[in-house]
Amino acid sequence: MASEPFRNARGTRDLFPDDLLLIHHLERTAVAVARAASYQEIRTPLFEETRLFQRYLGEASDVVEKEMFTVPRRLAEGSAAPSEQQSSSFTFRPEGTASVARAYVQGGFAKRAPLQKWFYVGPMFRYERPQKGRERQFTQFGVEAFGAQSPTLDAEVIAIAVEFFKRLGFGAELEVRLNSMGDPSDRELWRVALRSFFAPQFATDAAVRCADCRDRFERNILRLLDCKVAQCQELNVGAPDLFELMNAEATAHHQQVGAALLALGFPAIEDRSIVRGLDYYTRTVFEVHYPPLGARSALCGGGRYDGLVAEMGGKPTPGVGFSIGFTPTELALKELHLPAAADLQDLVSAQAPQVYAIAGSEQDRLPLLALTEQLRRSGLRCEFDHRGKSPNAQMKEALKSGARFFLTLDSAASGATSVSLRDQNDNQPRTIAVAAAAAAIHAALA
RNA sequence: GUGGGCGUAGCUCAGUUGGUUAGAGCAUCGGUUUGUGGUACCGAAGGUCGCGGGUUCGAGCCCCGUUGCCCACCCCA
Structure with a gap:
């Protein structure tokens, strides 16, 4: 009986090796800019008790509860009413801040080491109708800095976001739009x-x-x-x-964030339309925009949430952070024809074999396989044809693979003890003892 | 939740007012060529034209339904 072919769930996508070049580039850029400012990575579970997000979202929860991926908890048979099951369900995280704040409190940081500067990169889940730049599973890069209310920390967080986009190749048109929600x-x-x-x-x-x-x-x-x-x-x-x-302290804070940003070379544009509805958001709210992108210019949003840790049951602790969606970032990069090929070259190279071992005959295949393994153990990326292609076809595969070295066993007779090694850089075939092949290649690479 | 657009080969797309056996490029596979910068040539494979119904002598093309994808609105933590 015929059935529908299997497909990925709506709003999700498969990332194939070629797609992952860009993803890895985004990830490493995120890690680099965060670490440059002494932010450490944190990984929280992909799902939490639903009530965590209900608390985080507060009054807005009735609006967004339909937009979360929630799964029931398995309860002992007949042990709870359906309503109770609902409240004790699990939900895949729709964003990062709630989980990180929960972990901060649970880990005791509010008491033992309040100042913590963390970043995360990982998948988030929202049960929404997909559209351009919006998926049901998507990746966010975010930072959260707890334990200091200083306006310079707001500016540092904003600077990380801007630096992320700068390193990806966005130009001087990058804008920081700043507002304050007061207390x-x-x-x-x-x-x-x-x-x-x-x-x-x-x-x-x-x-x-x-x-x-x-x-x-x-x-x-x-x-x-x-x-x-x-x-x-x-x-x-x-x-x-x-x-x-607004009270005087909050007003002063806002001015000082602006001054700090100016000192960092990122003059902010005041934008009173940036608002955050949740009650524990305080003072700074900001977005990073890239106007050349037109209507979809917003790349990053963030702000200060001095009431959140207390809301999560921790000792009152100020915090500030942002999140950046990879999906909109990818769209923007594509529109800007970024990144340049050179920026991905090292990642491309890392995916390619360094050595392609070509079997000149059927008899060569097993000895060559053994040699391949030997080269791999020495730390070389080495490819071998498993389809039994003709030597000619293997040569074509080798050219396509991007390997720098082509290696064949000298076909003098069975029990060959030497190999023919061609380095595409000098194109000089050399004859080398099997036992010396790995060392010779490593020497050429050095 | 509301509205719009689109489904033809793995991908990008042709396909005439409805008319024989549905095509091309790229990719794939095989071969020849080139002792080597991914060349050139030859060949092969690959499609129930999303699915179901209807109109018609005849449907990839027209109509209805359905499903999937995309886009916009809403929302945006």
């Missing part, structure tokens, strides 16, 4: 002020605002500020400014 009490005042400012726009049925904004007014009033509809933007003019309500 929670400031934000509460602001929400109240926004509500009374916008309320008249929704008091009548007249469609002065787009339908989405009518929804946002109830659900998430801050999102009114970054509506893309032109008419809505006009109606935002004159809206209450959080900075008018």
Whole structure:
């Protein structure tokens, strides 16, 4: 009985060896810029108890709960009501910060070593409808710095994000867009002020605002500020400014982040439309943009979350971080015709054999296989034809493989003790004793 | 959740107003050539035209349904 062929699940993709060249390049760039600023890697589990993310997302959870990959916990038979099963389920992490903050608290760092600068690179999962640049399984690079509220730390975190893109080849057009959410009490005042400012726009049925904004007014009033509809933007003019309500310390912090960024050579653009709705986000919020990309210019988002560690049950500890999605980064790189081939050359080389062993006859195959193994043990990448191709066809394979050395057993007779080695760099065939082959190749490579 | 577009070989695509046995390039496989910078030539293999139904003497092409993918909106932790 015929069945449908197997396919990958929607919103996922296979990364084949050629695709992984770029992925590895992104990963190593991320690791390099993070380590340069003394950030250490952390790896948390790919899934957590669902309630961790429910706590992390707070009020927004009813909106996003449908967009998470949740699996039920296996309970002893008949031991719990269905509702209880739901609350004790597991969920594949939709982002990195909640898990890292949980680990920070659980590991006791808030008490024994509050200052921790960590980074992570790994897969995240969101049950959303895929579209361009959005997948159900995707990779994020993120950093989280705990234990200091200094504005210079905000600037350092932002600088890591910018440096990541610079090293990937993005140009001077890179922009840091900066805003502040103030402290929670400031934000509460602001929400109240926004509500009374916008309320008249929704008091009548007249469609002065787009339908989405009518929804946002109830659900998430801050999102009114970054509506893309032109008419809505006009109606935002004159809206209450959080900075008018912000406490002096938070205001000073924001100015000092700007000054620190300037000192680092990354002048920030103030952008009041950048908002973060979750309550433990405090003060700094930022995005890194690359305007040449047009509508999809946002590459990175981050900010300060001084209330999060306490929310996770830890000793109150400030924190700041960002996350960068690999998928949008890949799209942007493709559009910019990056990276240059030279940037991947070492990764390409590492995938290619250094030596291709060519069997001149059927009798040569086993002795040659043994020699191949010997070369591999010596640390050389060595390839051997397993399909029994003709010597001519093996030569073509060898050329395609990118191997620098072609090696054949001298076919004098059975029990050959020498090999013919051709180095494509000088193209001089040399005859070498079998026992000396590995050393000769290593010498040529050195 | 809403809306739009597209499904022909492994990949990128042709395929005339509906008309014999559905084509090309690349990739693959085999061979010849070239004692060597991935050449050139010859040949082979590979498709129930996403799937199901309908219209028709006849459907890759028209109609309906379905499914998959893509894109946009929503959301964006």
